[in-house]
Amino acid sequence: MRPIHGRLSGRTAVITGGSGVLCSAMAKELSRQGMKIAIVSRNADKAERAAGEIADAGGTAVSVPADVSARDSLEKAKDEIIRLLLQEDGSLTDRSNKIMAHTPMKRFGKPEDLLGTLLWLSDDSYSGFITGVTVPVDGGFMAYSGV
Known part of the structure; x- marks a missing residue:
């Protein structure tokens, strides 16, 4: 098992193709490291399964159906992903504030x-x-x- 990198905890990773074999393994590891994960995939069912596996293991993940080759699809996905970077009141999360700093x-x-x-x-x-x-x-x- 790989060591935990404390500096990753609380960050957000957006993983395109995150429901595939290679990228889902990356998503699971980043989640294990404490990151929030957005699984972006053309296949909504596979994305939901990958996000569910992360949640079942105690992580935080959302499935975001999107086709990265279609701008309108990415525009829709953007709102879901931004929710991971913003608090419910619209203010920046700790991670977002660190980026700005x-x-x-x-x-x-x-x-x-x-x-x-x-x-x-x-x-x-x-x-x-x-x-x-x-x-x-x-x-x-x-x-x-x-x-």
């Missing part, structure tokens, strides 16, 4: 925040010699949080 931009990202980087990487005249790197578009979170 370590993000210089002091806000969650928006889809539009990715577009400049998308265009830069898509244009060979700007990024044709760039390869094998991760470009964080995270409001400075990685730089300031010690990740």
Whole structure:
């Protein structure tokens, strides 16, 4: 059995394909570590089973039926997932507050925040010699949080 990483407790993991063999194993382990889990899957029955297995083991999980290739499906899923990051009164959870405390931009990202980087990487005249790197578009979170 793997050791418990206390720093993971209370965090939220959104796992696309979380009802499949590999990702459901990841979801179960993250739950065992104390994380809240959102199982995102096209197959609602499988997602519900995976979330149920986590709940049966004492964890917190929700099943979120969604097709990641369909924007409207993801928009619907977003509301369910946000519930994991917000209190019932709409205020931020402890985890969300920790994210904000370590993000210089002091806000969650928006889809539009990715577009400049998308265009830069898509244009060979700007990024044709760039390869094998991760470009964080995270409001400075990685730089300031010690990740």
